Amino acid sequence: MGLKVCKFGGTSMASGHIILSAASIIESDAERRYVVVSAPGKRFSGDIKVTDLLYKCSDEFEAGDIAAFKETFEKIRVRFMNIEAEIGKDLNIKAGLDEAENEILSGAGRDYCASRGEFLAAKIMAAVLGVPFVDATEFVRFKADGGLDEKTFELGAEVLAKYPRAVIPGFYGLGVDGKVKTFSRGGGDISGSIVARSVMASLYENWTDVSGFYACDPRIVNSPKCMPEISYQELRELSYMGANVLHSESIFPVRSAGIPIRICNTFRPEDAGTYIVKSAKRKVSDNIVTGIAGKKGFTAITLEKSLMNAEVGFVGKVLSVIEKHGISFEHLPSGIDSMSLVIDNEFLKDGILQTLLEEFTAAVQPDRLYTHENIALVATVGHGMTKNVGTSARLFKAISEAGINVNMIDQGSSELDIIVGVENEDCADCIRAIYKEFFN
Numbered sequence: 001m002g003l004k005v006c007k008f009g010g011t012s013m014a015s016g017h018i019i020l021s022a023a024s025i026i027e028s029d030a031e032r033r034y035v036v037v038s039a040p041g042k043r044f045s046g047d048i049k050v051t052d053l054l055y056k057c058s059d060e061f062e063a064g065d066i067a068a069f070k071e072t073f074e075k076i077r078v079r080f081m082n083i084e085a086e087i088g089k090d091l092n093i094k095a096g097l098d099e100a101e102n103e104i105l106s107g108a109g110r111d112y113c114a115s116r117g118e119f120l121a122a123k124i125m126a127a128v129l130g131v132p133f134v135d136a137t138e139f140v141r142f143k144a145d146g147g148l149d150e151k152t153f154e155l156g157a158e159v160l161a162k163y164p165r166a167v168i169p170g171f172y173g174l175g176v177d178g179k180v181k182t183f184s185r186g187g188g189d190i191s192g193s194i195v196a197r198s199v200m201a202s203l204y205e206n207w208t209d210v211s212g213f214y215a216c217d218p219r220i221v222n223s224p225k226c227m228p229e230i231s232y233q234e235l236r237e238l239s240y241m242g243a244n245v246l247h248s249e250s251i252f253p254v255r256s257a258g259i260p261i262r263i264c265n266t267f268r269p270e271d272a273g274t275y276i277v278k279s280a281k282r283k284v285s286d287n288i289v290t291g292i293a294g295k296k297g298f299t300a301i302t303l304e305k306s307l308m309n310a311e312v313g314f315v316g317k318v319l320s321v322i323e324k325h326g327i328s329f330e331h332l333p334s335g336i337d338s339m340s341l342v343i344d345n346e347f348l349k350d351g352i353l354q355t356l357l358e359e360f361t362a363a364v365q366p367d368r369l370y371t372h373e374n375i376a377l378v379a380t381v382g383h384g385m386t387k388n389v390g391t392s393a394r395l396f397k398a399i400s401e402a403g404i405n406v407n408m409i410d411q412g413s414s415e416l417d418i419i420v421g422v423e424n425e426d427c428a429d430c431i432r433a434i435y436k437e438f439f440n
């Protein structure tokens with residue numbers, strides 16, 4: 001018999017009624033033994049996620065505005081008490097809320113505060129299913145640099161071996177200081193992957209509100225193709241570039257163990273979903289492209305210098321400038337006598353861009369130094385692109401026929417993706433043009 005780990009995201013935990021549907025999905029398959037949950041998410045557009053309310057509480061507490069904190073915490077209280085009422089059982093939620101409020105007010109910290117949505121949601125799911133609650137702090141460990149500590153998996157195997165079934169809160173673990181520490185937003189997907197790897201599951205099911213991984217954002221193209229199977233690497237590239245079905249780091253724990261991920265829809269459990277596997281099986285007739293995703297808000301800084309190619313250490317000097325400021329770059333397209341650094345605008349606020357330009361000038365004396373702001377990056381991803389002659393010709397023809405100017409081109413050496421830089425305002429049109437070329 002196989003062993004499945006199921007992770008239910010925020011929309012699958014948004015109300016008592018939906019939690020009951022999630023519970024019946026779990027109970028319909030005896031192999032679904034370990035369950036990881038997110039905090040209650042949005043019930044309707046315009047609703048506020050519990051995690052967002054908790055971050056607001058933390059900001060208000062830090063600002064010393066206790067009246068505002070109490071008001072926001074009351075909203076969280078009402079959400080959870082409504083969930084309990086809809087489930088129709090006494091789940092002892094009031095005590096959990098009181099304890100969380102007291103701990104936050106006695107300075108437990110921002111990450112502790114943000115983690116309480118998952119903590120309480122897991123308590124609820126455990127009570128509904130009648131299975132043990134196991135806190136993520138018992139085995140999810142972070143290193144001093146904030147990365148996941150490898151001993152997490154061994155510890156997870158040891159702790160979870162004591163429980164044939166369990167519910168575990170997602171999104172957090174324990175930092176080196178012995179305090180609760182959270183992943184980045186959406187990190188419940190990583191927690192699910194950690195549990196799957198710890199118990200060596202045969203499948204990691206990620207239950208969400210869509211029926212799988214779409215070839216592009218349905219808000220940009222109407223009813224895009226839902227891919228039956230994609231590879232870990234394709235998922236990583238597309239989710240990093242803005243496809244937000246799964247956290248881009250969630251493949252790492254399961255990938256080395258070859259555990260497949262299935263994306264499933266809590267609201268349409270009968271749908272096949274998308275399988276994310278080591279190498280997706282593709283027939284010649286299948287799509288060349290697996291997906292297209294775009295991300296706005298980048299700046300390209302270009303340095304030109306005659307004989308740059310012969311100047312030993314040129315790139316190293318440029319990179320040491322950004323390293324000094326703790327900045328990472330997205331892409332580094334280069335020519336014989338020019339190179340560009342494509343950097344997320346988030347890193348360039350508060351005069352940092354100007355400082356970088358001055359430091360580049362001092363470090364390498366370029367002949368020309370200029371920037372191109374407001375760039376969007378559009379990635380076209382697919383293992384099929386490597387084998388098909390003429391793919392890039394089709395891609396660039398489609399973009400040019402849509403009247404879109406390309407500022408930058410970067411093809412990864414793995415040939416898995418082609419990334420183009422376009423103006424922010426052309427991002428959606430560029431995705432539409434590429435989709436039309438490869439999917440219609």
Ligand code: ASP
Nearest residue numbers: 038051171185186187188
């Ligand atoms: N609740 C967290 C968030 O909203 C983590 C998650 O849902 O995965 O980011």
